[in-house]
Amino acid sequence: MSEHPRPYPGQELSVGEVAERSGVPVTALHFYEREGLISSRRTSGNQRRFRREVLRRLSFIRIAQRVGIPLAEVRAALDSLPDGRTPTRADWERLSAQWREELDDRIRRLEQLRDDFTGCIGCGCLSIDRCGLVNPHDRLGEDGPGPRRLVG
Incomplete structure (x- = not known):
């Protein structure tokens, strides 16, 4: 069982809870925050608190990175969302369609490299x-x- 109590819907998450729930190391969370990919607020004790929506945003970032989308493109995609909102299903469909041609090209190059290696x-x-x-x-x-x- 987790050492952190599970927050109720709507509650904010500590950096440790976000790391545990997302599987993203705390150091990476700090990096993503410095890079403007995610944001938190500080408590009066200077502790980070994240809205629960950060979990979906982190999933978006990690999936894009896993398929080889450069972090600068991920940032640009997130910056294109109105009011810095968390990507919706429609946002993901639109953005992933933009990346599809690049990914298809990368797949072709990798297949050729594998076959001719x-x-x-x-x-x-x-x-x-x-x-x-x-x-x-x-x-x-x-x-x-x-x-x-x-x-x-």
């Missing part, structure tokens, strides 16, 4: 015995530096 790193520069077949006479080198066979 053992045979070639994408440019032929390692002179692996197969590179003469994949990139004869370093033809891809004419296209510029770096991996040339990986998409986008």
